[in-house]
Amino acid sequence: MNPIEGHLPTRSPLHDILAPSGIAVVGASADPTKRGYKAMVGLIKDGYRGEIYPVNPKADMILGVKAWPSVTAIPGNPELALLCTPAATVPGLIAECGRRGIKGAVILASGFAETGEEGAALEREMMEKARAHGVRIIGPNTSGIFNLHHRVNLLSLDNVKPGDVGIISQSGNMLLSLALEAQHNGQVGFSTYVGPGNQSDIGFNDYLRYLGEDHHTRVATLYVEGFRDGRKFLEVAREVAAMKPVVVYKSGSTAAGQKAASSHTGALAGSYAMTVDLLKQSGVSVVHQSDEILPVAEGLGLLQKARGKRVAVISDGGGQATIASDRLSEAGLELAELSEATRAKLREVLFPQASTVNPVDVAGSTDANPSLLATCMEIVAADDNVDSVFLVGMFGGYSLRFAESLLGDEMRGAEAMVDLSKATEKPLVIYSLYTPVKPPALRRLHEAGLPVYASIEHAVRVLSALGERGQYLAQARGQSREQSVEPRPELTAMFHAARAEGRDLFEYEAKRLLREHGIEVPLELVVRSEQELTDAAGRFGETPLAMKVVSKDILHKSDAGGVRLNLVGEAAMHEAREAILASCRAYDASAEIEGVLVTPMAKKGVEVILGVIRDPIFGPVLMFGLGGIFVEILEDVAFRSIPLSRQDAESMVEQIKAKKILGGVRGEKPVDKAALVDLLIKVSRIVEAYPALSELDLNPVIVNADGYAVVDARVIVERDSETTDKDADA
Template identity: 85%
Template sequence: MNPIEGHLSTRSPLHDILAPTGIAVIGASADPTKRGYKAMVGLIKDGFRGDVYPVNPKADMILGVRAWPSVAEIPGSPELALICTPAPSVPGLIRECGRRGIQGAVILASGFAEVGGEGAALERQMMEAARAHGVRIIGPNTSGVFNLHHQLNLLALDNVKPGGVGIVSQSGNMLLSLALEAQHNGHVGFSTYVGPGNQSDIGFNDYLRYLGEDRHTRVATLYVEGFRDGRRFLEVAREVAAMKPVVVYKSGSTEQGQKAASSHTGALAGSYAMTVDLLKQSGVSVVQHSDEILPVAEGLGLLQKAAGKRVAVVADGGGQATIASDRLAEAGLELAELSEATRARLREVLLPQASTVNPVDVAGSTDAHPSLLATCMEIVAADPGVDSVFLVGMFGGYSIRFAESLLGDEMRGAEAMVDLAHATDKPLVIYSLYAPIQPPALRRLHEAGLPVYASIEHSVRVLSALGERGQYLAQARPQAREVSVDAHPELEATFARARREGRDLFEYEAKRLLREHGIAVPEERVVREAGELAEVAATFGDAPLAMKVVSRDILHKSDAGGVRLDLVGRAALEEAREAILASCRAYDPDADIEGVLVTPMAKKGVEVIVGVIRDPIFGPVLMFGLGGIFVEILEDVAFRAIPLSRQDARGMVAQIKARRILDGVRGEPAVDQEALVDLLVSVSRIVEAYPDLKELDLNPVIVNADGYAVVDARVIVEREPLHEESPA
């Protein structure tokens, strides 16, 4: 079993709030329909060891506990208050809590910013009171809190047991679903639960930091509908994921990044796919189906990681071995290639008809000796080419299916598997047909900390998460930060001028920005008058040229007839210029046309796109994928938060589905992928140096075996200055 190692750089202030020695229940009630009643029941039934102060001006006792008429009159200073009263009472109660020295308040009421108007104003009043009196707010509009290792159960949930799964969920029903699933499982327990509600004060990143520090939490699990500060969450997730697993289920998609997006990158950013990529970049295990949340959390909590994605399958049925192989391949996992020495050891213990090629099919060898499955697992686990072991079939049910006399041997097999789990750092994952009825051998495995699943698909998802986490940890070891670049004063002046004129950078200005910072951009000329074409033709000679309109008002040049290709000689250039101007004036008679841009045609290669968007939630994000006019249709792109490491950049290139095109197909040579990595890292540096760069599109970039060339570049300027502007 893998221990949890590491520590966070600072201690969360939430420990005293979420593990209090005293709690005030404001609005405590003897009415079973009230939340103030349920909270009191949860505290009493779970045996909360601290002091409980029911606050109710109309009662002397609540469920046998002395009540107090107001917060001001309770003795002592409990760290936490649970406020069960209606929304309008909350600001005043927060002030009372602050005066009493209460550090945090859980606010159940709805009717705040989520309803807009007066509710939003009420929430502002609440936060003004909280800040003035030093009270941290959980909620409002929260489902509540529990900390089972401290007997703090403010939800009064029955049949939940302490364990290592910490949960933060924006859906109370999702928490209830997970609690019922854990109850059916019988072995999964929880540490802390928080419903963040409106996140008016404490957000996901704060709760994640707490779970990262909490010694009772082995895996942090989050159900997220929307991040308040996605950038900060990614930073905390990276820090926490280095020491324990983080599992996120993200519902819906983030549309904010698509508002007013006028570039390809802007149209694609803000998507669910972008959120998933950024979370994975920070080491988060993302689950895409709600029924995977608890299985993946359990598996990661128990096993932590695998060294890689090479899986050895041991099966007692050919059909399920095939199904497992299919699911593993779909999940991006590999069937480990077993060494000849491993296969020889398997042949020594199995019947001749058994298959010793992964997946290993015992083919009846275990019908009378189910403990032999443990022997096979031990043999394949010893193979250096194996990262994890997957047992598939009917283990646990041999004594039910064949003969009761096999129970003893099956139990010996279970003990051998437990011993193997303690002796190896390779995860052992078990799928069994009999998992739903939990026979003795499977109960023994579960009790010893081995995950047992009733679904091949869930098992494979766990194996995938273990492999991804292991690879992330191996690659996330401290790397030298990429050297930053300094902004060029003349280019800063260009941004300032464009902003004053209410426009974006012209293409030639955008390309100068790239060229000044070492990005390969072909030579080009801006032509404002027809007489300049003779000198341009002489300069480029017989090289075929491209010509494009330069206009602040024409965003998509091809749509306006503003592009001509394969031009050679002065006559062709003059004819093309006239045609472009005529087409563009017909397209938009009011367009301000500065001239045309002439540049050599790029060499043959693969078209890719590199883009940047400043997402309102996650900050600057870089996109990479196949380019050209179909990028928004294919959506075969990868995203990473800026700044990028070289490892991030390599991961982007490897991630896209069309990566085989980059490797060379049908006789075409492979492209220079390290040059692409250089380009991605260089763009990341530029974005850090120029905060007025709002969006960027390099589309297409032609990449081939000799490197790359940026054919078209667009930079959208931030209209509101992000720093004090100096005179140009």
């Protein structure tokens, strides 16, 4: 089943666990300082409809509910157990849960893999028991769960209303922050929350699949410190994002943050920039500031998507219109070019001094009649050049700022905006400086499900997410996977030979791999003797040549003096060969030198770099960027998970900040982007076909108006025995 058609191919087993018909609270307590007490209070106060089974061998009743001395003594059939006991007791309790037929356990205790080897051993013992008895584990080291639509509140949080935002957060404090923010907002409610903890069993991809299937959840929201199985998460994210928005805040964007994430959860935190690109490739809306999480989740939940990134701004103040325009541009959005017909209609209702170009500045036209703002929104929303409408200013506060008699006009304006939101598929987003005051007109918009923000920046981030999601869905529907290639036996044998010799592919072997799969590689010759050099000179004639050392022991040729450029004629070639051999022997006297590689100099063009790694979390990943300072200092690169679609490859080329250079600067012709996209796709196919390819580095590749030239190629061979077996089978 294609996930675009509307549902995931399999049902998550988490439904029974997260919406259980009975719950055992192991370690239930009458002590208000204990989690076993708080969980009982949360279930009772929220009116949980299922059976509650407190387990405590020292009590007959807890908070008016009959207690049981052990899990196995429970008479009913709870589907979920909450373990509020110390870490050392957990393995034995999991075995008891399994014998009782309990399907899942929420383990609050810390003291497992996040604390060191002793804790890791305890976690392994716990998982052995869980697998043997068929018990799924949430945690350990989890903050807990709630499912508000089923009145399952194991955190005992107060004043959190049911809604359609599902949250998975590796930080319990982040949940508390979002819950408090939601209380202040008054509009956002939650469906399910899970703290995944150490993810010893159930991981982010499992929780995301559940939220994708949960009909109470309109937007899945995740706070992530580290993934266990990032590649599986990307796969599930693509399926879920086709049906509903997925919002991720990934912490660990700095080296310090990554270290903190690892020590906090025992999770691996990879490259932040790479993770963001891969998440976006899978349709995820990534937020970079913690205070953006809830606004973006709310906006996407309410509005879902925009057709594109063209925004019409309507403002009752020039300064804020300018600020909005700046933020929109910085976010990669466009100010829509309003049609002449739209501008004419605006001129009919606004004062002559009003500006009807985008951003529209009403210039006092609404001071005596604020409902005109709704009229302007309706006019611009009808323009085919507009994808979203952004109202900026003081709507809702006219009756407070000018005259109480304007309240009626503001309420009529609010009703007109509500009617417009029902009549158009284009998102309507409102920023008002009076939002914190919650005046009646803004409360009416809130009640009707229109997002109203107290920050221009938050509103713009929502507009950006809506546009990105709309574009992703449009591309995903027309996206088809590029045809794969079959590995060739002679090239597979080349990998085996290199591995047997304990080396990586020689450059000429790496280029052969590329050439055999349709990548244009210049003619090159390996010269091992004076006679072969003479033969090569005769073959190339007066063509300017490059010469590089061939040695399994010298990876960085330039550092060893193993490269000479612009060689013309046999004499220059002989002199260069001697210099290269002498320099490389001085660099590493023990290096085994096979010879030198001779190839024509590449034509003038733009240097780019293509790199592939097999990331331990996300699997094979392709990197692209401009070469030189752009990759070394500015780190202006794009990442995509392999395999690539054509849209993926095209978006990589368009993503880099220095892409204008590819379009031609200072009189240079634009490079052949189609050839570059084709190169990216062919590299992706090669990586899929040869599991023994651990890393690939094409640096530089010279691109120009006529295509590209692969100047240097390096392939690192996987040494792992399992990969050897897979490659042999291929």
